[in-house]
Amino acid sequence: MRYIQALKTAALASALALIFIGCPERERDAVIDGIEFVWCPAGTFMMGRAPGELGSYYREDPQHQVTFSRGFWMSKYEITQKQWRVVMGDNPSEFQCFRQANKRPVDQVSWNDVQEFIGRLNELRPGVNFRLPSEAEWEYACRAGTVTRFYWGDDPDFASMGDYAWYEENSEGQTHAVGQKLPNAWGLYDMCGNVWEWIQDSEHDNYLGAPVDGSAWETPGSSLRGVRGGSWYNGEGCRSAFRGFMTPSGLYDDYGFRLVKTPDAD
Numbered sequence: 001m002r003y004i005q006a007l008k009t010a011a012l013a014s015a016l017a018l019i020f021i022g023c024p025e026r027e028r029d030a031v032i033d034g035i036e037f038v039w040c041p042a043g044t045f046m047m048g049r050a051p052g053e054l055g056s057y058y059r060e061d062p063q064h065q066v067t068f069s070r071g072f073w074m075s076k077y078e079i080t081q082k083q084w085r086v087v088m089g090d091n092p093s094e095f096q097c098f099r100q101a102n103k104r105p106v107d108q109v110s111w112n113d114v115q116e117f118i119g120r121l122n123e124l125r126p127g128v129n130f131r132l133p134s135e136a137e138w139e140y141a142c143r144a145g146t147v148t149r150f151y152w153g154d155d156p157d158f159a160s161m162g163d164y165a166w167y168e169e170n171s172e173g174q175t176h177a178v179g180q181k182l183p184n185a186w187g188l189y190d191m192c193g194n195v196w197e198w199i200q201d202s203e204h205d206n207y208l209g210a211p212v213d214g215s216a217w218e219t220p221g222s223s224l225r226g227v228r229g230g231s232w233y234n235g236e237g238c239r240s241a242f243r244g245f246m247t248p249s250g251l252y253d254d255y256g257f258r259l260v261k262t263p264d265a266d
Helices: 002-020 081-088 109-124 134-142
Strands: 035-040 041-047 064-068 070-075 128-132 194-200 224-227 243-244 262-263
Touching: 002 224, 035 224, 041 134, 041 194, 064 134, 081 109, 081 134, 109 128
Parallel strands: none
Antiparallel strands: 035 070, 041 064, 070 262, 128 262, 194 224, 224 243
C-alpha cells in the first residue's frame, strides 16, 4: 500500500510540475501549478464601511487603518474545478457538468475542505506557503486602492455591476468560467460575484480589537468562518466592505475560494 501511495504522490507531483516546463525564471513566482498569482504591494488602506455608505452594516464598523509592511501574492482567479481535481482527485462541484466546467470555480467546498487542499498543495510545494487570505488581505486586494462601495465605483443603481460580476441578475442561476468579467485595478478577476470566497478569519461582530497589520483574526473555539465577495446568487455581498460568516463545515453551490502565497519565512 505504501508503494502504491508513493507512486500516486510521485505521479501527482510530476503532473503539477509540468507548468514549469519552458517557463521563464522571472515568471515562476507568478504561476504555480497552473494557478496564476497577482502581486499586491505593501501599503496602507482604510478597512470597513465608509461613513454613510449605502447598503452597509454595523458589522463593518469601525472603519480603521490597516498597514501591510510587506506585499503578498493573491491568486488572479478563484480556484477552478480542474485545479481542485488535480490536487484532491475529485470534484465536489454542483456545476461540473456544464459548459467550460474545468474553468469554472470549484464550489461546494467547505472551509475545512479548503484547509485539506492547502495542506496537500503545501506538501507538494515545499518552500512556498499557500493559505487562505486574511480578511484584511482580501479587502485590501479587492479594493486595489479604491475607497468606493465597489472596486469600480459607488454604482448606486448597480448599473455597472454586470460588467464586473456574476450575480443574481445575470448569472442564470449558476457559476461561470473565471476571468470573463472586467478585473479590478490590480488585475484580480471575480473578486465580486461568481462564488463567495472563504477567508481565514473567524467570526467577529465588528472590528473592535481587529489586527491592524493585515494578519488573520482568529478566535479559538469560534463556530463560524468568514466569506467575502458575494456570489452568482447574492449581489448584495459584492460591496468591498461586506462581511459574511458561515459554518466551516458548510457545503454550498456558491462557495469557493482563492489563495495567497508567501515564502515560508513569512
